Amino acid sequence: MEGSAFCKKGLIARIKAWFRIVEQAHQNVQKTSLTSRTAGCTRLISWIPPDEGWIQLQTDGSVVTSTGKAAAGGLFRNNLGQCKGAFVCNLGSCSITAAELKGALEGLKIAWQRGYRRIQLNLDSLTALEIIKQRQNDNHRHGSLAKQFSYLLNLDWEVTVSHVYREANCAADFLANKAHDFDFGTHPFNVCDVDLVQWLRHDVMGISHERFTTNVI
Structure with missing residues (x-):
């Protein structure tokens, strides 16, 4: 009897051990599946010029957290990376998304x-990009801005709108931050700022920055 009881206990222990092994294996499969669906990698990001015959419009927005003051800036570049003009906008107070859109x-x-007449608009804000692509949405808080985009994009010209990472939008970011030093309103200029030149060279030289990105499969 004692031997029989001992064998039963051993069998139960082995069954429990197998259950633990199967459960652990199942958890490992789940973890592996989740990891594969949200796999990430480090990418090198650099400025990409537009095609020949196109003008690239890079814009960006900026909001000072402590004051709520907003600004925006942008520049026009050809396929050689040459600056064909730039602008800054002091916007007063608004959200960062509104600043991105207004810029x-x-x-x-x-x-x-x-x-x-052939413009490649680049923004590093996915939120602003989505609003622009919707064209019109009266129920959206930025609906009035979306309507203005709808009007402009329907003019007789070619405009593409694309998202770029911030690491490829350094020149526009510089202008957006500099815009806080200007009076309220939009200030276009033909001669690029001396301090902007370093960012233009930075891009033309192909200097890249590391960025960790995740890809949901």
């Missing part, structure tokens, strides 16, 4: 006035 709007208006 892009001002850039498109200036581009149209200057006769550019």
Whole structure:
């Protein structure tokens, strides 16, 4: 009897051990699956010039957290990386998304006035990009800005709108921050700022920055 009881206890222990092994294996499979679906990698990000015959419009927005003051800036570049003009906008107070949108709007208006008819608009804000692509949405808090984009994008010209990482938008970021030093309103200029030149060279030289990105499979 004692031997029989001992064998039963041993069998139960082995069964429990197998259950633990199977459970652990199941958990490992789940972890592996989750990791594969959200796999990440480090990428080198650098500025990419537009195609020949196109003008690249890079814009960015900026908001000072402590004051709520907003600004935006942007520049126009050809396929050689040459700056064909720039602008800054002191916007008063607004959200960062509104600043991104208003900066892009001002850039498109200036581009149209200057006769550019093939524009590649680059932004590093996915939120602003989505609003622009929706064109019109009366229920959205930025609906009035979306309508202005709809009007501009329907003019007789070619405009593409793309997202770029911030690491590839350094020149526009510099201008957006510099815009806080200007009076309220939009200030376009033909001669690029001396301090901006270093960012132009930085991009043309192909200097890249590491960025960790995740990809959901």
